[in-house]
Amino acid sequence: MMILRLRAYIALIVLVALFAVLSPSFLTTGNLIILTKQVAINAILGIGMTFVILGGGIDLSVGSIVGLCGMVAGWLIADGLVLPMFGIAIFFKVWIVMLLTALVGVGVGVVNGLLVTRFSVTPFIATLGTLYVARGAALLMSGGATFPDLAGHPSLKNTGFPTLGAGSALGLPYPIWVMVVLAAVSAFVARKTPFGRQVYAIGGNEKAAALAGVRVPRVKLLTYVISGFCAAVVGLIITSQLVAAHPATGGSFELNAIAVVVLGGTSLTGGRGTIGGTIIGAFVIGVLFNGMVLLGVSEFWQTVIKGAVIVVAVIVDQLQQRMQQAALAKTPT
Amino acid sequence: MSIARTIRIPAALVVAAPLLASCKGGEGKSGAAANAAGPAPIAIITPSPSNVFFKSESDAAAARAKELGYEPLVLSHDDDAAKQDQLVDLAISRGAKAIILDNAGADASVAAVRKAKNAGIPTFLIDREINATGVATAQIVSNNYQCATIGAQEFVRLMGEKGKYVELVGKESDTNAQVRSQAYNEVLGQYPKLVQVAKQSANWNQTEAFEKMETLLQAHPDVTGVISGNDTMAKGAAAALKAAGKHVVVVGLDGSPEAIEAIKAGEMDATVLQPAVQMARSAVDQAQSYIKSGKTDHPEKQALDCELVTKDNANQFGVFARKGAA
Numbered sequence: 001m002m003i004l005r006l007r008a009y010i011a012l013i014v015l016v017a018l019f020a021v022l023s024p025s026f027l028t029t030g031n032l033i034i035l036t037k038q039v040a041i042n043a044i045l046g047i048g049m050t051f052v053i054l055g056g057g058i059d060l061s062v063g064s065i066v067g068l069c070g071m072v073a074g075w076l077i078a079d080g081l082v083l084p085m086f087g088i089a090i091f092f093k094v095w096i097v098m099l100l101t102a103l104v105g106v107g108v109g110v111v112n113g114l115l116v117t118r119f120s121v122t123p124f125i126a127t128l129g130t131l132y133v134a135r136g137a138a139l140l141m142s143g144g145a146t147f148p149d150l151a152g153h154p155s156l157k158n159t160g161f162p163t164l165g166a167g168s169a170l171g172l173p174y175p176i177w178v179m180v181v182l183a184a185v186s187a188f189v190a191r192k193t194p195f196g197r198q199v200y201a202i203g204g205n206e207k208a209a210a211l212a213g214v215r216v217p218r219v220k221l222l223t224y225v226i227s228g229f230c231a232a233v234v235g236l237i238i239t240s241q242l243v244a245a246h247p248a249t250g251g252s253f254e255l256n257a258i259a260v261v262v263l264g265g266t267s268l269t270g271g272r273g274t275i276g277g278t279i280i281g282a283f284v285i286g287v288l289f290n291g292m293v294l295l296g297v298s299e300f301w302q303t304v305i306k307g308a309v310i311v312v313a314v315i316v317d318q319l320q321q322r323m324q325q326a327a328l329a330k331t332p333t
Numbered sequence: 334m335s336i337a338r339t340i341r342i343p344a345a346l347v348v349a350a351p352l353l354a355s356c357k358g359g360e361g362k363s364g365a366a367a368n369a370a371g372p373a374p375i376a377i378i379t380p381s382p383s384n385v386f387f388k389s390e391s392d393a394a395a396a397r398a399k400e401l402g403y404e405p406l407v408l409s410h411d412d413d414a415a416k417q418d419q420l421v422d423l424a425i426s427r428g429a430k431a432i433i434l435d436n437a438g439a440d441a442s443v444a445a446v447r448k449a450k451n452a453g454i455p456t457f458l459i460d461r462e463i464n465a466t467g468v469a470t471a472q473i474v475s476n477n478y479q480c481a482t483i484g485a486q487e488f489v490r491l492m493g494e495k496g497k498y499v500e501l502v503g504k505e506s507d508t509n510a511q512v513r514s515q516a517y518n519e520v521l522g523q524y525p526k527l528v529q530v531a532k533q534s535a536n537w538n539q540t541e542a543f544e545k546m547e548t549l550l551q552a553h554p555d556v557t558g559v560i561s562g563n564d565t566m567a568k569g570a571a572a573a574l575k576a577a578g579k580h581v582v583v584v585g586l587d588g589s590p591e592a593i594e595a596i597k598a599g600e601m602d603a604t605v606l607q608p609a610v611q612m613a614r615s616a617v618d619q620a621q622s623y624i625k626s627g628k629t630d631h632p633e634k635q636a637l638d639c640e641l642v643t644k645d646n647a648n649q650f651g652v653f654a655r656k657g658a659a
Contacts, residue, residue: 023552031551038544144383148591149598166576238540242572244591246539246565248383293548299505299534 008264008280011313012287019291026294033172039286040179041234045257046264046278047186048230051223053261054190056203056270057116057123059224062231062257064134065108066250069235071138073101074147074245077161091156098164098236105232106225108134113221127224131254138247147245165241175237179279182230187275199223203270259306260285263313267321284309372404375620376424379435381411385589386609387435389653390459394433394613401621403430414441421445425452431620433613434469435460439508443468455623457616460609461509466633471619473635475607477509480639481516484586484605487641488521488560491582491602495526498558498582499549501542501566502534510534513562513586521560530556535566542569550577558582564592564604571600588642588653596647605639609653612637 019026045062052059076097080089092100108130115126152159167174190196198219201209210216234253239245264281266273288309292302375398382388387409395405406427410417417437424432425448432449434456436442443465446456455470462472492498500517503510514532521527530553535542546559546569558581559574561567567585574581585592588606595601615637619629642650649656 025552028551031548034547034551038547139383144381144388145385146591148594241576242539242543242569243575244539244568244572249540289544290548293533293545294552296531296533299502299536 008277008284008313011263011309012280012284015284015287015291019287019294023291023294026291031290031294033176035286035290036179037173037175038290039282040175041237041253042256042260042285043179043279043282044182044230044234044237045253046260046282047182047275048227049254049257049261050264050266050273050275050278051186051190051199051226052123053258053266053268054203054270054273055199055220055223056206057220057223058127058258058268059112059227060124060127060254061108061112061130061134062227062234063250063253063255064131064138065105065228065231066235066238066253067247068108068134068138068141069101069105069232070239070245070249071141071147071247072104073097073161073236073239074150075141076100077150077152077158078147078245080156091158094152094158094160097158097161101236102229102232105228105230105235107228108231109225109228110221112228113224116224117217117220135247142247144247146247148243150239150243150245162240162243165237165239165243175241178233178237182233183275183279186226190275195219195222200271203267203272205271256285259310262317263310265317267317372402373430373624374406374424374427375403375617376406376408376420376427376429376432376434378408378410378417378420378424378432380437381409385591386587386607386653390435390609390613393610393654394459394617397614397617398433401617403617403621410437412437414438414445417442418445418448421449425449425454429454430624432456433616433620434458436463439464455620457620459612459616460607462634469633470623471616471629471631471633471635473612473616473619473637475609475612476636476638477512478516479636480586480605480607481513482520483639483641484584484603485517485520485560487603487643488517488558488582488584489524489527491584492527492558494524496557497528497530497553497555498560499546499553499556499570500529500532501545501559501561501570502532503537503562503566505534507537510537510562517560517562535561535569537563537565539565539569539572542566543573546570546573547577550574550579556581559584561585563587564589564601567592567601567604568595571595575600586639588639588650590652593642593647593650596642596644599644603641603643606642606650607639607653608637611654 025031049059049062076092080091082089112127112130115121116123150161152161164174169177198209198214201214202216202219206216235250238249260281261278262268263284264273264277266277285306288306377391377394379387379391382391391407395407398405406424406429408420410420414437421432432454436458439462442463446463446468449456450468458469458472460474462474463469502514531549533545533549535545559570561570561584564585564587567583568591571583583601585601585604588604592601592604596604619631623629
């Protein structure tokens with residue numbers, strides 16, 4: 001039981017030990033920092049996804065939100081907010097650009113939430129729809145082209161965007177700090193706040209939660225808003241790292257996010273799981289990716305192995321649930 | 334309930350109709366009727382225009398078709414052979430005089446091209462070949478082997494014939510990725526002091542190339558060059574190198590506008606320009622000739638050479654063509 005509950009940690013430790021033996025450059029400070037920075041992408045998406053899945057939903061639109069928000073940021077920096085009726089373009093300072101971009105992510109989250117709660121569209125279909133709409137919108141923004149060179153211009157006072165992706169504090173790149181802060185806040189929210197407990201309650205038994213007075217639609221909507229916000233943050237980080245915004249960015253990220261959530265032990269049916277588990281899940285995928293690249297494993301094998309790890313994790317998950325049920329059944333009442 | 338069900342589809346149409354009406358920005362505006370007196374349609378089917386390469390060839394073909402008095406019917410198959418098949422059906426039913434096609438797979442596309450041929454519509458393939466001859470009227474592609482060879486030769490020169498380098502390969506299931514990698518390795522393999530320390534696929538993708546380059550720099554901090562199967566991956570690698578404060582030789586392939594800008598800015602060193610615009614225009618010209626006279630005066634298989642772009646001549650190139658050529 002105990003061993004199964006710790007499976008993500010064990011998988012992580014085994015992988016780290018394995019790659020440490022096989023590649024001399026794996027356990028170096030530089031590599032671990034790069035690795036963690038890359039983990040931040042999946043981890044941040046996974047944090048948002050964890051809330052949605054805990055509440056019994058799913059958010060397939062996050063990859064497209066990453067692409068759309070990256071394009072919004074790129075557009076605001078490269079072209080400014082163009083107001084054709086006045087014939088002017090307004091250029092914002094970088095922090096305002098980031099704020100507006102985050103609002104776009106939140107906006108898509110609100111749409112997802114309303115589709116699910118107000119219009120009773122199943123989460124899978126609702127977010128599948130926004131997946132396409134957001135991706136199409138991203139392509140429309142530039143006619144498919146890239147916004148290159150987002151360094152900003154001193155005369156427009158909008159320089160500094162690349163700092164988010166390339167800068168660091170106390171030796172750790174900013175994306176890592178963003179992950180740490182978001183993870184800490186989210187873990188607190190999930191465990192200690194009424195909202196967090198209500199999400200678990202809804203995922204466990206929605207009807208019971210509603211009867212107990214939980215405002216189910218509002219709580220559910222908020223989970224999609226959190227997911228949209230997290231996706232916007234990732235869009236900003238990636239765009240900043242590449243110093244360019246491409247509309248196809250973030251394709252199939254939603255599947256990575258779901259994978260790390262599931263690897264972290266969150267049940268796809270909702271009600272069970274933790275933010276900490278998701279972070280560990282993101283590290284499992286990140287360590288796998290990093291180690292296999294260092295070892296020169298071919299792309300095909302990388303894909304096969306990643307898939308196998310996810311499936312094995314879910315098999316173990318099922319096993320664990322069955323054992324729990326068996327244990328409960330034996331308990332004398 | 335049953336009322337709700339019966340109104341559902343009409344309701345969807347009511348929503349879709351104004352949307353569609355307001356979105357007719359593309360070139361594929363439908364004419365009044367299929368075989369009305371208006372200009373005869375030519376179908377132009379390419380992969381997703383989200384890639385500037387495909388957008389350029391699609392735009393160039395549409396512009397040329399218009400010049401020659403045809404109505405361009407611009408469509409995208411998104412690299413989905415099933416969707417491509419439907420689009421070919423659409424072109425047949427619209428009475429297209431010819432199909433200009435950048436296909437969705439060398440084997441998977443043969444049946445669709447044959448179907449068009451049986452319906453009396455000639456197909457002119459651009460950019461990618463199919464694994465059959467005598468089905469398409471022309472197959473106009475860039476000579477990937479020659480393109481990669483001149484890129485690799487420039488890479489050798491820039492590296493001074495020595496040093497450690499990384500190769501980024503495109504999607505490994507794609508023939509073009511294999512041909513380019515093979516040509517790279519044939520050229521680079523002749524220089525014993527040029528050592529390939531890593532070869533990784535980044536699936537033509539910028540973000541993936543960024544992450545892989547970051548990781549590879551950990552294992553091989555002493556690399557002095559990166560050669561990439563396309564410009565998108567080269568740009569991703571260049572961003573990672575810049576973030577790591579490293580200045581090494583970066584060579585891509587395609588000649589995308591972003592890569593040419595990067596070369597001017599000194600972030601990349603060279604790329605190889607594929608004549609996408611020339612291929613597309615030539616295909617339309619040959620279609621015109623075939624429609625008028627029943628022949629094209631060209632062999633079916635035509636390979637166009639690429640041109641090397643470096644800092645010295647970067648100013649001479651526009652979007653997938655020499656400036657002023659199109």
